Amino acid sequence: MVNASAQGVIEAARHAGVSLCAARHGLSGLHRGELLDLDAVPQRQWQQLSTLPGTCFGASREMLPPYNAAPETWHQLRDVLCGAGIGTVLLNGGNGSMTIALRLTEFGQRLGYPLRVIGIPKTIDNDLVATHFSPGxxxxxxxxxxxxxxxxxxxxxxxxxxxxxxxxxxxxxxxxxxxxxxxxxxxxxxxxxxxxxxxxxxxxxxxxxxxxxxxxxxxxxxxxxxxxxxxxxxxxxxxxxxxxxxxxxxxxxxxxxxxxxxxxxxxxxxxxxxxxxxxxARHLVSALDLRLAQAAGRTALEWALQGQSGVMVGLRPARGKEDWEMAAVALADVADAERLLPASYIGADGFSVSPDFLDYLRPLLQGEDWPPFADGLPSYPSLQWPLLRWQ
Amino acid sequence: MVNASAQGVIEAARHAGVSLCAARHGLSGLHRGELLDLDAVPQRQWQQLSTLPGTCFGASREMLPPYNAAPETWHQLRDVLCGAGIGTVLLNGGNGSMTIALRLTEFGQRLGYPLRVIGIPKTIDNDLVATHFSPGxxxxxxxxxxxxxxxxxxxxxxxxxxxxxxxxxxxxxxxxxxxxxxxxxxxxxxxxxxxxxxxxxxxxxxxxxxxxxxxxxxxxxxxxxxxxxxxxxxxxxxxxxxxxxxxxxxxxxxxxxxxxxxxxxxxxxxxxxxxxxxxxARHLVSALDLRLAQAAGRTALEWALQGQSGVMVGLRPARGKEDWEMAAVALADVADAERLLPASYIGADGFSVSPDFLDYLRPLLQGEDWPPFADGLPSYPSLQWPLLRWQ
Missing domain, CATH: 3.40.50.460 (Phosphofructokinase domain)
Incomplete structure (x- = not known):
């Protein structure tokens, strides 16, 4: 669902006429200044993004240490952000990513570099707090x-x-x-x-x-x-x-x-x-999941344009309606917190779930969204993103 | 694909007005005389068969020993066949099942019980000889x-x-x-x-x-x-x-x-x-596989009605056409034989396949056949088959 959220971000950026780049392999790419020029990508290409499994810009398992533990890392990152003229960073991921997002919000205070930061939830583990569920x-x-x-x-x-x-x-x-x-x-x-x-x-x-x-x-x-x-x-x-x-x-x-x-x-x-x-398994996804992952991406960009920062897009069912709403959640409340399955969702025997859990889960599974098939197999597009020349 | 072949058999039997039953759990059920009355099943039910994974009548791993090794087993089986008035047995499976089928062809000679036997190939292992591929x-x-x-x-x-x-x-x-x-x-x-x-x-x-x-x-x-x-x-x-x-x-x-x-x-x-x-994984099958599994079932029944016995339905591409044909293969040539991947299908490095293999494989994967979905999940029908009262 990272790709679906990325598609939502790109869509909103195009709509708002905002310039956009992606860090290749997340934080690792940002460090090395490997930025992909999303403005140069034609619409027919980014619109295929949500049909792709994996993470088309590459994922990272690198962690941003606290400033005092590695100031040179922070200065390096600032040089890239500054050099490429980046004023907003959107991070998509689980609690590790939200910790990075939280630390990035300190950039202004620490380094005098004003940076807006918005987190977009995505983890199949579903262990992020303060969101009804995590896309994926x-x-x-x-x-x-x-x-x-x-x-x-x-x-x-x-x-x-x-x-x-x-x-x-x-x-x-x-x-x-x-x-x-x-x-x-x-x-x-x-x-x-x-x-x-x-x-x-x-x-x-x-x-x-x-x-x-x-x-x-x-x-x-x-x-x-x-x-x-x-x-x-x-x-x-x-x-x-x-x-x-x-x-x-x-x-x-x-x-x-x-x-x-x-x-x-x-x-x-x-x-x-x-x-x-x-x-x-992109061939068997929840259409609701896909739709809300895209919506979370769009929302993150819109919030950034409104000047918000230090928040994650929290998903929650809208009261009295069939639809969903997005609520801003402080990154400080999300980073490093792990939401385990609550006791009320576990059956009394310890080997099952409660009816409450099934009430929670079932609406999330709704709808299919088959990828295109060709020659008997899912036909995932091979998308290429040009490098941004900013140095 | 056992279910798809079974659907083909039932369809052909209805068409020909022939009475049909299924042995629950294959040979094991036949032994115990547990027969399911397929004549009593309404059309809307058996037509759903091919949407089901697994083997709706149950599978067996029991082997029929040679007559001399266990004559009592053979007499027991004859009593069931005779009691239920069964003149034809269709067996669906891999080389183990074809060995059983071959031994059943000896019934007439050994026990004076005329039995027609037709094998229907089905194994995901694809290791049956004398058929271009095995359904599944x-x-x-x-x-x-x-x-x-x-x-x-x-x-x-x-x-x-x-x-x-x-x-x-x-x-x-x-x-x-x-x-x-x-x-x-x-x-x-x-x-x-x-x-x-x-x-x-x-x-x-x-x-x-x-x-x-x-x-x-x-x-x-x-x-x-x-x-x-x-x-x-x-x-x-x-x-x-x-x-x-x-x-x-x-x-x-x-x-x-x-x-x-x-x-x-x-x-x-x-x-x-x-x-x-x-x-x-019924949710992601080859439509060609499904269609030919059904056709193999229909063919087996038609051949039995024509008086054939001791053969397996072999599938092969029809020459000069886009379609497939069924060829009768002697069970004696199939039983216990194992078709490994031929050397010509293995790449020179030993870690890959040859272009010939891909030419063989690709046509087999063609077409999708999604099962019905409900509440976000594949909706597999729960089919019930009444027991045949023959004793």
């Missing part, structure tokens, strides 16, 4: 719930005793795993057991729950969040090697659980790991 | 190739040094892994390296190829077939525990390769495991 999440949840519905039909047709596990992303938050619950239409439908990061993993309890499930339904579909932790707060699994990254890479929890269940019960256990598929 | 394969390949195209856009946007692995099914055959190659439109596009079961896995060679790829493209997308073996013919990975099954369950090869690459090169490596998703 509804589409990932839709893909996962559709996949669970399909896996359930597959596994149930294989006869009794089959167990299927699907591992979801989401880091410390269970939103994506919980999202799979939308697959169920009737009591007893898959997914049967959710392993959420918010609920400590107790193998014996899981085994009991699985036994009950197999007795009742003959088969079981389990969803395992990558961030599941045991009673001591230890992750069930991490990837073996992740050098030089501020983030520990998760993954492997479902395989860990599957091996345990297979050994304890002598069962056929299958494991699917959606990994990046769940955020890249 | 094109759709699974389409899903995988679309996924690779999406993963590639995701991983390339993350910046240099990223490696993404996708594990595919296919047992000993590399058709599914090779199918991912359709994702590439231009030289250098993902997938960059395919690890096929037909090519022995040599870690050092892979490392060299990966280095070259990262130098050239900055990132790499690898496809790892679950059935990859080393120089000694040993599988890279199997699932730890698979009791009581004639089939060793594979899976885990990609994670094995990923750990090796991460350790050797200190890279960020992501692993997605499509597992059953690749055969259950």
């Amino acid at each position: 999440y509804p589409s990932a949840a839709k893909y996962l719930a559709a996949s669970v519905r399909e896996l359930a039909l597959d596994v149930s047709s294989l006869g009794p005793g089959r167990v299927m596990l699907l591992e979801t992303m989401g880091r410390n938050a269970g939103w994506l795993a919980a999202g799979c619950a939308a697959a169920a239409r009737h009591p007893g439908d898959a997914p049967h057991l959710l392993l959420l990061p918010e609920v400590p993993y107790r193998p014996e309890r899981l085994l009991d729950a699985l036994d009950t499930c197999l007795r009742r339904h003959g088969h079981a579909v389990l969803v395992v969040a990558e961030g599941v932790r045991d009673d001591n707060g230890l992750l069930l699994a991490e990837q073996p090697y992740t050098p030089g990254s501020p983030f520990q890479q998760l993954g492997g929890a479902a395989q860990r659980v599957a091996s345990y269940l297979a050994q304890q019960r002598g069962l056929h256990v299958h494991v699917a790991v959606a990994d990046c598929l769940q955020r890249a | 394969y094109p759709s699974a390949a389409k899903y995988l190739a679309a996924s690779v195209r999406e993963l590639a856009l995701d991983v390339s946007s993350l910046g240099p040094g990223r490696v993404m692995l996708l594990e595919t099914m296919g047992r000993n055959a590399g058709w599914l892994a090779a199918g991912c190659a359709a994702a590439a439109r231009h030289p250098g596009d993902a997938p960059h390296l395919l690890l096929l079961p037909e090519v022995p896995y040599r870690p050092e060679r892979l490392l060299d190829a990966l280095d070259t790829c990262l130098r050239r493209h900055g990132h790499a997308v690898l496809v790892v077939a679950e059935g990859v073996r080393d120089d000694n013919g040993l599988l890279l990975a199997e699932q730890p525990y698979t009791p009581g099954s004639p089939f060793q369950q594979l899976g885990g090869a990609a994670q094995r390769v990923a750990s090796y690459l991460a350790q050797q090169r200190g890279l960020h490596v992501h692993v997605a495991v499509a597992d059953c998703l690749q055969r259950a």
Whole structure:
């Protein structure tokens, strides 16, 4: 949905006659002064942006340290901003990006460089506070719930005793795993057991729950969040090697659980790991998600033109209407804050979600937006952005 | 595609006014005399069959042993066939199912029970001989190739040094892994390296190829077939525990390769495991696959009515036309035979496919056939089949 928001930004900028560039690979590109000239891009090109998965300008995992920790970084950044004549920065991302956005708001105060900064939410993890949801999440949840519905039909047709596990992303938050619950239409439908990061993993309890499930339904579909932790707060699994990254890479929890269940019960256990598929699957997105990601981008630019700064675009359902509204949220309230699945959204057994969660989720999944297909496959355009010559 | 073929069979039976039942869970259900009364099902119900993933009558992994190994099994089966008045059996599946079909053709000779038997090909592994392709394969390949195209856009946007692995099914055959190659439109596009079961896995060679790829493209997308073996013919990975099954369950090869690459090169490596998703993803099928699966079912029934037996419906492109034709293939030629990816379909480097393979594959992926959606998710009907009272 980064691309959809970018499309919204470009659209609003064209409409307002404002000059626009994009930092290649976000903060990393800004540092190096690698700016893409969006003014030079014809309309038919940027209008295809929202049909693309991924992040067409490139993503960054670099973090902007506080001024006192690395003043040279700040001066370097100011030189680029100043040199390219940039007065406003829009940042699209999760809580890491909002922390960068917050720090950028200090530019005027620290360096005498007046910079307007607006955050645009986007994270499939859905763990940003102060927004009803983060663009990206509804589409990932839709893909996962559709996949669970399909896996359930597959596994149930294989006869009794089959167990299927699907591992979801989401880091410390269970939103994506919980999202799979939308697959169920009737009591007893898959997914049967959710392993959420918010609920400590107790193998014996899981085994009991699985036994009950197999007795009742003959088969079981389990969803395992990558961030599941045991009673001591230890992750069930991490990837073996992740050098030089501020983030520990998760993954492997479902395989860990599957091996345990297979050994304890002598069962056929299958494991699917959606990994990046769940955020890249442009072929199966929520039309609502796409529309609001675009709207968030447009809003961010409009707010910047109105002189706002230091805020993130928060999405919330408009009262008494079928539509949505955008509310300015202080970046200070969002940066570094992590919204886990609230207790009221988790079922009493710890392996399910509450009806309240489903009421929250279902409206977010609405509508399809197929990409164009050619030769039997989604036909994603190959977009080229010229470098801005500002130096 | 089992459901699509079943729909074709039902359609042809209705058309011919022939009575039809289905064995619940295939051979296992036939043994137990669990037969479903398809004559009692209204048209609006069976016409929805092809919109369903999985196998709506249930699958079986049971094998029919040779007569001399288990005569009582054969007598039991004859009692059910005789009791229910069944003169024709249509079997839908891969080489295991065709072996069962072949053995069933001996019924007349062994037990004095005249039985007509027709095989209908269906396996995402595409490893049946004597048919241009097996229904199920094109759709699974389409899903995988679309996924690779999406993963590639995701991983390339993350910046240099990223490696993404996708594990595919296919047992000993590399058709599914090779199918991912359709994702590439231009030289250098993902997938960059395919690890096929037909090519022995040599870690050092892979490392060299990966280095070259990262130098050239900055990132790499690898496809790892679950059935990859080393120089000694040993599988890279199997699932730890698979009791009581004639089939060793594979899976885990990609994670094995990923750990090796991460350790050797200190890279960020992501692993997605499509597992059953690749055969259950009804939301993204090949329309050609669906149409020919239905046609294979219709043909099987028509052939049976013409008195044919002991054959499988082989699919082949009609010469000089845009269409397909069905050719009867002796079950004896198909049963237990396994069609691996031929050498002419494998690229000279061992990590790619040849242009000939892409010429083979691309026509198979054509056309989309979306299932109905409701409330943001694919709306798969819940079909009920009444039990046949024959005892």
